[in-house]
Amino acid sequence: MNKEKRTQIFTRLRDQNPNPTTELNYSSPFELLIAVILSAQATDVGVNKATDKLFPIANTPKAIFDLGVDGLKEYIKTIGLFNAKAENVIKTCKMLIDLHDSEVPDTRDALEALPGVGRKTANVVLNTAFKQPAMAVDTHIFRVSNRTGIAPGKNVLEVEKRLVRLIPKDFLLDAHHWLILHGRYVCKARKPQCGSCIIEDLCEFKEKTS
Known part of the structure; x- marks a missing residue:
């Protein structure tokens, strides 16, 4: 695919959705970090149901740390892998308190040093919370x-x-959100909805469904 075609694709995605963002509910970098940790192998809808109850009660490193592992589990037990995630979130809160003055760091190395935070999670936080041109590739974006x-x-x-x-470069900051939403709702895994796709004529997929 050439540069001109990529430019046209992202121009259309931007025109359709000028201000894209994550579908996870959050109101601070810390809330986003916790939501993304919880979202591994879980849906954004499922995570939001849990954090909509958790964050009004505890939305700082100290407040969540004070819940303890067992207390946190009560809020996130509907999410897959909640036992391991609870352990990681509590450890992450402790590190944020001890090493970062309870603030979420804005560098990849510091983020990836936190328990439960891999490259993809770090990229989401860097991109969405700190507006850095990072690209978090999940299954949708990969596809x-x-x-x-x-x-x-x-x-x-x-x-x-x-x-x-x-x-x-003009599109890089928001590209993560455009691609993930496109994969989630249009370019679906089992049956891509090519007939209603705004970039169908630019896409190089050989087995279009329309």
Whole structure:
């Protein structure tokens, strides 16, 4: 895929949704960090149901740490892998209190040092909370990047690096949200909705459904 076609794709996605954002509910970098940790192998809807109850009670590192592992589990037990996630969140809160004055750090190395935070989670926080041009590649973005031809790659890291390199700079900050929403609602895994896709004519997928 050439640069001109990529530019057209992201121009259309921007025109359709000028101010995209995550579907996770949050009101601070810390709330976003916790929501993203909880979202691993879980839906945003499921995470929001839990955090809508948790955050009014505890939405700072100290407040969640004071709940303890067992107290936190009561709020997140409807989320998959909640036992391990509760342990990680409590450990992360302790590190934020001890090492970062209860603030979420804005560097990749510091974020990835937190329990339960991998590269993808760090990228979401850097991009969404701190407006850095990071690219968090999940299953939706990996699929869309390969299927459309925007940035094909054999693994998540390869796709991430190609997206950062190939997406025109004017679109890079919001590209993560456009691609994930496109994959979630249009370019679906089992049956992409090519007939209602605004970039169908630019997409290089050979097996279009329309």
